[in-house]
Amino acid sequence: MNKSLAGLPDRATIAGWQAYMNQLGPRLTGTAAHQRFIEFLREQITAIGYQVETDRHYFQKWEAEQANLHLLAADGTEQEIRVASIYPYSGMTSSQGIEGELVYCGKGKGSYKHARGKIAVVEVAVWPLPTTLLMKQRAVFPDDAKLSFFLQNPVLQSFLGVPDLKKATEAGALAVIGIWRNISTANARDQYLPFGNDYQGLPGVWVDREAREALLEGISKKKRARLTLSASLQEQAASETIYAVVPGKTDKEVILVNTHTDGPNGIEENGGLGMLAMMHFLRNQAEKPERTMLFVFVTGHFQLEQFGLNHRQATSRWLRDHPELWEGKEGHARAVAGLTLEHLGCMEWSDNRDKTDFLPTGRIAPELVYTANKELAALYLQALQGRKKVRTVLLRPRNRIYFGEGQPLFQEGIPTVSLIPGPDYLCTAPDHAEADKIDGELMYEQIETFAKLMMELDKTSVDKIGKVEPESFGIW
Structure with missing residues (x-):
């Protein structure tokens, strides 16, 4: 030692x-x-x-407690969709949750013109970014410690483009579901992102790549979903x-x-x-x-x-x-x-x-x-x-x-x-x-x-x- x-x-x-x-x-x-x-x-x-x-x-x-998401079939059956994490300072629901038809609202920040009265689904891909756009290298130690040419990181992506909950609120959406893409399920789990925003007033959650297929199928079949998000808000x-x-x-x-x-x-x-x-x-x-x-x-x-x-x-x-x-x-x-x-x-x-x-x-x-x-x-x-x-x-x-x-x-x-x-x-x-x-x-x-x-x-x-x-x- x-x-x-x-x-x-x-x-x-x-x-x-x-x-x-x-x-x-x-x-x-x-x-x-x-x-x-x-x-x-x-x-x-x-x-x-x-x-x-x-x-x-x-x-x-705002302090979250837990969230649950279910797809609802016409015959009354439900399919639980695992929530990877809760969108920080998003919003909350009653103990009964909110129900609405799923609607696809694009990628990144999302486009919500068809989201009124529905639960918006937005895909967020974590793409590689040129390191030199963000950082200027002065020196390294040891010599093999050089920066990689690209950075691929969910934290960086959270600054560049994630669902815009305030725009979704203005469009009349009931809630927003973000789908992490281009990162593993384990990497997506528990991400507290974006971390700096103030209270948005609209429930939001993140799901991982494994939930994507079920949600997109639900959208194609005009399925409804129920989101329950327990949280508190203290002035x-x-x-x-x-x-x-x-x-x-x-x-x-x-x-x-x-x-x-x-x-x-x-x-x-x-x-x-x-x-x-x-x-x-x-x-x-x-x-x-x-x-x-x-x-x-x-x-x-x-x-x-x-x-x-x-x-x-x-x-x-x-x-x-x-x-x-x-x-x-x-x-x-x-x-x-x-x-x-x-x-x-x-x-x-x-x-x-x-x-x-x-x-x-x-x-x-x-x-x-x-x-x-x-x-x-x-x-x-x-x-x-x-x-x-x-x-x-x-x-x-x-x-x-x-x-x-x-x-x-x-x-x-x-x-x-x-x-x-x-x-x-x-x-x-x-x-x-x-x-x-x-x-x-x-x-x-x-x-x-x-x-x-x-x-x-x-x-x-x-x-x-x-x-x-x-x-x-x-x-x-």
């Missing part, structure tokens, strides 16, 4: 934190499980001697962002470290556990850091329409609310660098060639890391040295795309380093938390890397940290 970086909690401690988070189950924004995780972080931070500050936010919270639900300051020898300059706390599984989002370990590390050092360290754990990543400002990530709200802690104006502290930790320990799983199964590849999921300039890329590569498990791809933001909670820091001109792996299972919400896809040693090494980088940045001058480079544009 590798020797731990002096001052970090040991592997067993961090594994215990991860196991606790896993057993909470999905921690979607503002739910009881999410609040328990926030309380866990608060208690842990307080126990090591740092003061925790809280921002309480209020929002409209003015509360959720909390917490943050803590680790004092340095100066409070004029800060290094801002952030993540979000809400998420559907064990890797989305476990970045807070890495930040907690980094705070332990700082507490165990003989001297204060040169600069003040600011740790921000935001809520609302899975409700961006309600928490993010102007369609940005949830950290944008915290930045707006606390300029005195980072913006560097009018005597305020200045954030000289930003570190974002998300999705620690991800192993790669992929559909097989004919999309009949979802299997481990035996490789680390590509460790995608945005760096705001070449200087930070070099510092990150330096911090990687000694890693046993590594498959790093350093990125430059491209075409106004910067995934994850590092985005608002970058947009505000803070030089950033942001870890943001994106496996296919990133947004699934299963009971088992995708625990079998988390590699504890990889997670530990990633935390060590960021602890090393934090300390290196602490002793690096502002000039050598550099400024934010403009993002790249293009497709190559």
